Amino acid sequence: MRKLRWWLLLVVVLAALLLGWILLGGRGSTPTSPSASKVTAATLQDPGLIAKGTYLTLVGDCAGCHTTQGGARFAGGRSLATPFGNIPVPNITPDRETGLGDWSFEDFWQALHAGKGRHGELLYPAFSYTSYTKVNHDDALAIFAYLQSLPPIHQPATAPSLAFPYSVRKSLAAWRALYFREGEFKPDPAQSPQWNRGAYLVQGLGHCNECHAARDSLGGTAGDQHLTGGQIPMQNWYAPDLSTQRNGGLQGWGEQDIVDLLKTGQSAKGVAFGPMAGVIASSTQHMTNDDLHAVAAYLHSLPPRAPTVPDTQLFNAKAIVQQGGKVYTRHCAECHGKNGEGVAGVYPPLDGNSSVTEPSGINATRMILLGGFAPVTAANPRPYSMPPFAQQLSDSEVSAVASYIRRAWTNQASVVRPEDVSQYRHTPID
Template identity: 75%
Template sequence: MKWLRWLLPSVALLVVLALGWVLFGGRSQPTPPAASKVAAASLRDPALLAKGEYLATVGDCAGCHTAQGGVRYAGGRALATPFGNIPVPNITPDRETGLGDWSFEDFWQALHSGKGRHGELLYPAFSYTSYTKVSHDDALAIFAWLQSLAPVRQKNMTPALAFPYSVRNSLKAWRVLYFREGEFKPDPAQSAEWNRGAYLVQGLGHCNECHAARDTLGGTPQDVHLSGGQIPMQNWYAPDLSTGRNGGLEGWSAQDIVDLLKTGQSARGAAFGPMAAVVSGSTQHLSDADLRAIASYLQSLPSREQPAPPTTPFDARTLAEQGTKVYAKHCAACHGKRGEGVAGVYPPLDGNSSVTEPTGINATRMVLLGGFTPVTAANQRPYSMPPFAQQLSDAEVAAVVTYIRRTWTNQASIVRAEAVSTYRHTPID
């Protein structure tokens, strides 16, 4: 079965590549020039540098372009994907291993068009599918900031991708399916705040790169937007971000969203796993105005269709009964008998999107590995949840997770012990 799981997407990719070549003849989309050459002196303007530093924080550039324990923005790590490992480049201004010899036009081409300095197609682990929406002026500010950093000499690694994904020309077909080049266009029917939020979420924030499902080719269809999806290779589920009916954040107020992005915790839930790192490195540093703009945009997302009721196999009652005992012994003291939590301390479990997301991955991994909210300027001593991997068996974890997913107002599917065993041995990152 392992070779079959590899073969099917590989065959599909080859078919798509052939079709794309027939239809488009290998032609790439024309890229408009990035205006005139930028004078080096203008890149040293203090206001431009301050703006660029802020925007690089909004985009959480350091989150990917920094190895653990390494120099910020100097690369030195590889992103694991279902198709192989893709190195993250050094983006300090070192002339040999970084962006020191890059012009702004080179940088704009990478950000806006997904093409390298010499026109090579970039792998979409670099989220140019979102960054294409970034404005020319904002891109210039980010480039100026990166050029102002101290250069770090750190050689870039080479991709480790299996055939046919190692063939860069295969990206021509991939781009036909999944990439639409173009800057963000404000909606005149919406407020300035809404448009600012839409620009941040769709562009630099690149939220859809995690919060949407990907298919076997690693792409996100154009009509899938912030509706939730499993993060490849990380085994965390990024929830649907709609606050409307049946949305992943149903019932969340604008203030709930602002609180979570600013402090890592809100009355409706807390940030764990990959989102904790995003809050720590990026969103806590955003201005209050930008956080409110993001909340305004997310609250405008449409309601979702009523999900199909989860199937209830014969062992659901047994799991729930066992889970009741485990919950009473290990969980109720903090999260409450009714899953109500303690405001500002322990997140509620009733109605919590991390508990009720479709897969059960998030709740399972937090029971096993613990839940650690980020340390932020507004919440410098957050409470954390201890891991229970050493105390609870796979069956007990499955039981208590099933219990919290199917109790109070929660109506999610059960979690089986076999799934717990898989997640028990999955690294956090």
């Protein structure tokens, strides 16, 4: 009965929001780019434009979503799991029946900039138009030219499998009224060209906030949640806060540390695992040094964060951390060092490691249970991986050692409870 009341309340709220959106003029036509209708076939075949688009699709990691494992690049064929159901990823090769072959640049611009399909239908925000709306006209044109230059692949998409009311596409109007603000990136004249380039990449094509910010029960991100960290839905990884200032997730990271991680998959401060490893392997390692330094400069400008108070009152934190120290000495210190310092270029440090100290404890717990694999990059073609300990350690031992590394040395994060470890051990987490 409680669940039924919750659904009824949600439907009423969505209906009210939809009505308000309509009354406020939400059915107005979508502004198109001034020169969208002037794009010719010759323009789309320009080699320089296609080369630019090739680079930009790498920066945006478009193939990361639009390619199924073992399938043709950009041909779709997979579904994205969300808390509301599965959403198929479309084919964006120029196949006329199943891809973008009959799309004009105006159609593409409308999807990227306004989150609307070729026929005006509202797109599900699994396609990150909440970020892509900031991509400028020239870059969007280059991306479209590149996609149109690809060989067409015939691969139809399946229908979405979503629970009511999310299966009603028109209900997205209410969601958009709450969470979507259409508009290209506007440079800040008070900032340097490098800062503006970094802000443009992070906020727009890089769509970093789509993972690195918390989402509410409707799958939206509050406007003031910018790169403040959050659990990635359905993946059980925590994407850390990206501020390098006081209490930030990357506190103490220098600009070169950020560049190194994005270029090679590892830095003096840590190594990328999980979803970020895939992003680095398929996207950021291919970025120019100028763009990487621009991203780092922008992240370095993010403000300090409010301090968090670790929750250690629910059980005896001191005892569990002491037990964890013994487990760490037996299984971990040989690689990561007695003081969590790691081995430069080989094993990541744990002291001050943002993946270790992130608020939820998910990352440290799953790494201990399942191990991890750093990305293979041109600059680091044979990275070291971490072995799994799920078969060697009990829930209480994993809880203890995870709590220890989160509270030892200079780390001051919360402890991890054994029941949390049990949940991650017995629940699929990819």
